Amino acid sequence: MSTSISAGVADLIQDALALYADDPVAVASLQGYATRLSEPLRIAVAGMVKAGKSTLLNAIIGEEIAPTDTGECTRIVTWYRYGHTSKITLFPVEGEPRILPFKRVDGRLVFVLGGSRAEDVERLVVEWPSQSLRQITLIDTPGIASLSGDVSARSTDFLTPADAPSEADAIIYLMRHMHASDLRFLESFRDTEGGRSGTVNALAVLSRADEIGAGRIDSLLSAGDIADRYRRDHSLRKLALGVVPVAGLLAQSARTMRQADFESLRLLSGMDRPARERLLLSADRFVRATGPEGLDAKAKASLLERFGLFGIRLGVVLIRSGFTEPTPLAHELARRSGLDPLLHLVDRQFQARADALKARTAMVGLEALLRTAPREGTGELAVGLERLQANAHEFRELRLLATIRTTGISLSDELTEEAERLIGGWGAAPGVRVGLAPDSPPEEILAQARGYLKRWRIVAENPLTDRSAVEVCRVVTRSCEGIVAEFSSLQLQRQ
Incomplete structure (x- = not known):
């Protein structure tokens, strides 16, 4: 986005701050919009319960720092942003923020809430020195359509507020299949104040794609065909900029591969093919059956938990095909998981438009304030806002893109x-x-x-x-x- 447009948005916010100087609530909102202009793009990861949100988030970051169990933390909106040092801050619904202790258990980060209940926490903010977080802030949200109405409400209220722009500039939405509830949520996100500005700013992910083919080696191919069909579906096409199949568990484990994982896969690759295929017929058989020598039940269970049958089968095939070192194998597994196409889409569709998306959020917030709390002088601000929106070519592109994908x-x-x-x-x-x-x-x-x-x-x-x-x-x-x-x-x- 051109410097003049960025400056124009910032100038309008400063004018509004002077106009609403006696209104603490309005000032806080305006200062928040001003800050968002200079911060990394905010991308929320959303979806139904057990869609694999935290797992995919870990894969994108390249570290296992987002809890993937069903504990209290998965019921809290959690922000992951870049920090020079590791720090986790809990923001309660009432009271002052406090720093949380954390620990590693089996290589995974565990948050210590110290007795706090999820319903008493507004958000967690994890600052982490990951290069992946330098350009984007990722937001992990609780499952939508959860059996717990409170959990679902946390995500919907956060992502689709009724009278303000969403806290997220864009969304990666995970779905295992395309259900009516998925479409309803995406429609709600499009119909927020931000969406009504004429922007399609969601990407859909066909998550846990390896399960579509029951863990077969060609599962991602089958998932790709389904994703292509969804991509052409008019109901979804008008709500999402693309549909990508991703085997989230494989992506996470490939990006965080351990030497023990590689050694286990190497032992499996050395088995005779008929014996190995019998061993990998099912998860239960894999853990309970004996062999290969040197791979006990505990190591098998760990490998199964981290890679799933699909990842194990693919890893073995790749080792036998020449990927005999851990690093090249990890890179190839990540590529085969579907993660690379997703990251490419995020870069092309979101990062390349980051300034325009952030400016749109700030302008939508300012417009809502002028409409809901008018006072002497807001008319002039509204005219300036309308002029900026009309003259900014980036916004014209976003509006036309939305028109093409909706009414045609x-x-x-x-x-x-x-x-x-x-x-x-x-x-x-x-x-x-x-x-x-x-x-x-x-x-x-x-x-x-x-x-x-x-x-x-x-x-x-x-x-x-x-x-x-x-x-x-x-x-x-x-x-x-x-x-x-x-x-x-x-x-x-x-x-």
Whole structure:
């Protein structure tokens, strides 16, 4: 997002702070929006109970720091943000925040709540020196549609407040299958104050994808076919920017692989194939049956808990295929888990638009304040806010993307697909927008952008193009002009 737009949002917030200086509640909200402009993007991980939220969050971070059991901590909204030192802070519903002690048990982080009940805790904030958290803040939320109404309410109230922007700038939503309750929640998130600004800012994850094929080695292929079908489903397509299958348990364990895990997999890979296949017929048989030599029941149970049958089978196949060292094996397992495509989508769809998403949140919050608590001087602020929203091309792109994915536009399917890509629907990087690889040579990106610019100008000038489609053409043309201007400048600098 351009510096002028960022500065414009910040200036409006400062003007509002001066106007509402005597209102402590409004001042706190406005200061929060100002802070969000400079903080990393906030991405919430949401989904039904046992969808694998904490497991996937651990995989993204690359460390087992999010509790994955069914204890009190999984019923609390927990923030994971970068910190130079490790620290966990408990914010109670009433009272002052306090630092929590923590410990490692079998390599996993355990929070010590000290007798606090989940219902008495507003949030936990975990500060951790992980490189993965430098650019994003991840928020783990309790399960939606839980048998406990209080647990469900915590997530829905946090993510879909009635009269304020969501605490999250974007959502990674996990689902094991596409149920009506999943669609209802995503619709609620879209219908929040932030969603009504015209933005689709959710990614759907087909979680526990290895279970779709009953743990078979080709489970991710089957899950990929289902994800493709969901991706084309109109009900979901208008609510999520993409659908990715991920074997969360495998992703977490691959990113946190231990030497003992590798040694266990290596022993299994040395067995005769018929004996190994009999051993891996079921989880119960795997733990109870004898063999291979050197791998006892306790080690098998640990391996099963960390990788599941799918991960064990895949790990053994990869070792026999030449991945005979722990680090290359871990990287390949993570890639095969589906984690890499998810991280790529998060980067393309969220990180590349981080400034625009954060600014949109701040503007929505300011708009809600001006509407619900008007006073002398708010009219001028509202005009400035409306002008900024109308003139910011990034917001026009976001609104058009939402229109394409919901009501549709009056252009051919080919042009609609092209428009969606050019305005950043497949990723905001210039190379991706013009149908090339993100790291394509600048001269290729420039040439491609010029071609699209010419094409869309012709479409806009065609007398058969109706008025609504002409407005679409203007947005797409402006996106192309931005790429051309950027890469023409780079070309001049090189001369």
